[in-house]
Amino acid sequence: MEKKNILMSKFKHLTGALAGLVALGLAPAAAQNYPTRPITVIVPFAAGGPTDVIARIVGDHMSKTLGQTLVIENVVGAGGTTGITRAKRAKNHGYTIAMGHLGTQAAAPALYPNLQYDPLNDFEQIGLAAGTPILILAKKDFPPKDLKEFVTYVKANESKLNMAHAGVGSVSFTTCLLLNHILKVKPTSIPYQGTGPSINALVGGQVDYMCDQIVNAVPQVLGGTIKAYAIGTEERNPALPNVPTSKEAGLPEFQASAWNALIAPKDTPKPIMEKLSAALDKALDDEATRKRLLELGSDIPGKNRRGGAALSALVKSEIDKWTPVIKAAGPLN
Ligand code: MLT
Numbered sequence: 001m002e003k004k005n006i007l008m009s010k011f012k013h014l015t016g017a018l019a020g021l022v023a024l025g026l027a028p029a030a031a032q033n034y035p036t037r038p039i040t041v042i043v044p045f046a047a048g049g050p051t052d053v054i055a056r057i058v059g060d061h062m063s064k065t066l067g068q069t070l071v072i073e074n075v076v077g078a079g080g081t082t083g084i085t086r087a088k089r090a091k092n093h094g095y096t097i098a099m100g101h102l103g104t105q106a107a108a109p110a111l112y113p114n115l116q117y118d119p120l121n122d123f124e125q126i127g128l129a130a131g132t133p134i135l136i137l138a139k140k141d142f143p144p145k146d147l148k149e150f151v152t153y154v155k156a157n158e159s160k161l162n163m164a165h166a167g168v169g170s171v172s173f174t175t176c177l178l179l180n181h182i183l184k185v186k187p188t189s190i191p192y193q194g195t196g197p198s199i200n201a202l203v204g205g206q207v208d209y210m211c212d213q214i215v216n217a218v219p220q221v222l223g224g225t226i227k228a229y230a231i232g233t234e235e236r237n238p239a240l241p242n243v244p245t246s247k248e249a250g251l252p253e254f255q256a257s258a259w260n261a262l263i264a265p266k267d268t269p270k271p272i273m274e275k276l277s278a279a280l281d282k283a284l285d286d287e288a289t290r291k292r293l294l295e296l297g298s299d300i301p302g303k304n305r306r307g308g309a310a311l312s313a314l315v316k317s318e319i320d321k322w323t324p325v326i327k328a329a330g331p332l333n
Helices: 002-023 029-033 050-066 078-089 102-111 147-160 171-183 195-203 218-223 270-285 287-295 307-328
Strands: 039-043 070-074 096-101 123-139 162-165 188-191 209-213 226-231 257-265
Touching (some): 050 070, 050 096, 050 287, 102 307, 123 147, 123 171, 147 171, 162 171, 171 195, 171 307, 195 218, 195 226
Parallel strands (some): 162 188, 162 209
Antiparallel strands (some): 096 257, 123 209
């Protein structure tokens, strides 16, 4: 009996010491040696869309820094909330992270009363990857020549028009909810598993218009396979210098810019979070990575907008910004 008590006492001392080390942030060796195998990045939309493209661009460089491949896993559905819920439930060992965005992290709480995650409290925030201004897009043979004609035409033909989006809670859904609210129209809305597929439908003429992140539309606009009527930011975008701002085009109320950001499950150890945030930071400073993001019209965050604390502040401010917009837009269908 004596021997067993001695062993139990030693075990308790050992676990106590380990807990002390963890408490001091000196996490177990696993965190110190992280990563020792590939890292899964959940992208909550179909391949080829903006979330997927940004995850692959920054993930390519992060893989070099971390010495392990970042493997994209597209987990679609429910406007991106299925994938983000999967990320919430993942183990907090740093080998499953996710690319969320304005829709999943800031609009979803107002759009899903029973949302299965809290964007702020159920995740550790790795950092902002890219800002993505919103374009008002239409199929190439849509009759209006400019935004003023677009407004008149959509108001006159709303019952005949199909608007594409990536599901309730997506950026494309939320920002066109704002546009339709401003125009006081309710077109038929056609959901897709991402704006990769929906922009293909726009190019094919199967849908009439949509609101999408610029990174998903630059080649198509430049190639003339779709039309861009305006961009929802104060300034024009260098990737599409001929596309007027919504203010220039006569619809100043339409101000819309999204963002994509990396997150990890709650209680992911601090040393792991620091490595992930540092790798993202390095990717955003890499010339080749910056070139790929800028060519697609991204807004690359400056140093003061990077890292977990800045992302937490952004998520909170964006929830505060978009919740009243969504409530004012009224019932979803
Ligand atoms: C969105 O509309 O939320 C995104 O563009 C969807 C996507 O990344 O495919």
